[in-house]
Amino acid sequence: MNIMTRPTVAIVAAAAILICGVGPGFGCALQKEPVGDGNPTFVYEVSAVEFTFVGSMKKLNCEALNFCSITWYKDGSPYPWKSSDHEHLEDRNQVLLIKDADFNDEGKYTCVVSNGKRSVSRSISLWVKEESYNGPPVLIEDKESSCINHTAKLGQTVSFYCKFYLGHQTAGLGSVGWMKVVDDVDTPIEVIQDIDYLTKENFSENNSVISARLYVVDSKENAFGTWKVYAENGYSTEVTLSLNHIDQIKEDDERVHTAGNSSGEYSVTITLLSVLLVVSSSLLFLVTGLFVRSLKKRSIIQAQEIGSDENFNQTKTTKTETK
Incomplete structure (x- = not known):
């Protein structure tokens, strides 16, 4: 608002x-x-x-x-x-x-x-x-007021209710009205076709406060969008409000939810790939280590076998010389 x-x-x-x-x-x-x-x-x-x-x-x-x-x-x-x-x-x-x-x-x-x-x-x-207050109307925001944005379904009746302080000297001389923004143009509600509505205005507090109520009856497609309420006492104050389509909001939420799910799935995929990469690296490191250890063990065995052969040959030669 x-x-x-x-x-x-x-x-x-x-x-x-x-x-x-x-x-x-x-x-x-x-x-x-x-x-x-x-x-x-x-x-x-x-x-x-x-x-x-x-x-x-x-x-x-x-x-x-x-x-x-x-x-x-x-x-x-x-x-x-x-x-x-x-x-x-x-x-x-x-x-x-x-x-x-x-x-x-x-x-x-x-x-x-x-x-x-x-x-x-x-x-x-x-x-x-x-x-002697001689300023523009002041919007009164309290628990009684519904001068806020609204959300509705097609065919639903919506009520906007706004109150303004006009001042003592202008009491009873103020006015209020409603406009709908159509193609970026502020259009008086009285000239808009195909919108069923009812307006009421009332003075209170010794005519120093004016209230404006708008009923949008059986909301149609063209009723959704931006509305404006204005109060005048020689000056003018405008309040911008919006009537939102509940189905459109659901569609927007679903798109956000879908985008969130896609992002989540992407994150899960990246996480799984990361885990697989870590596991693969670990397995490769383990296999490489086992292979190196196997080579070392084989080299040791071969060295031992060569040493045994040399000892055997030396023993044989000694025995021959003795004979």
């Missing part, structure tokens, strides 16, 4: 440290009758990314059931982080209230909910912006 912003602008993002599991609240006791299975659970879902503006009041919600304690963390550090004049907890720690937000309040806030035996947690990334 490639993101292109015109003009570029630096955006401060919060560092994320997720706290969950055992620890806070273990050993406490429920003050009310448990609901359902008695395990701690959240009342409703919230956005994984929330916004506020410098000088504004902001509430982060962690409303839950079946709990006896709720512990808050900011980037891994437990509450409190500043004085109670700046932030405090309400409603049995289910709500974190930031009274006068500033850039130091940016970060990842995690609430850990416990019933004394089990715990659950969730995190919210808080972005703090100037009300």
Whole structure:
């Protein structure tokens, strides 16, 4: 996924440290009758990314059931982080209230909910912006977003979902759209034939966030390839995505696998030849050694036989002279 912003602008993002599991609240006791299975659970879902503006009041919600304690963390550090004049907890720690937000309040806030035996947690990334922000739309990447590349089969329906921060002053005035790259040309989806699709857009966070969803229905051959989503607020930001054909990926994998097998077979062949060469060399060395030893032994035997003959002749001559 490639993101292109015109003009570029630096955006401060919060560092994320997720706290969950055992620890806070273990050993406490429920003050009310448990609901359902008695395990701690959240009342409703919230956005994984929330916004506020410098000088504004902001509430982060962690409303839950079946709990006896709720512990808050900011980037891994437990509450409190500043004085109670700046932030405090309400409603049995289910709500974190930031009274006068500033850039130091940016970060990842995690609430850990416990019933004394089990715990659950969730995190919210808080972005703090100037009300006078006048930059290009910013892509929001969170667990809710599916603004990523996808892989599908022919006939399968695929959904792309991207969210952008527009800014406070341009709230409600932004727009989003989709394009398909056809023959290296960015083509608006509205003019492409033979692609069944459905688009939706929605504003949230006091109209400072816009979301764009694209459903590619019953994907055909011409639906695969490169797509682009753009957001505008006086500036323009583009995100490049791809829809890949799963069968093509399998073919590529098979080619790589086949090449790997061929390489492996070649390596095995070379290894066997190397072993045969070593064995042959060893046998040749052994045979040569045996042959040389045989020659030496034969020479020794011949020398001994010659020495015996000379001794016999000398003995015979001596006996003749004596007679």
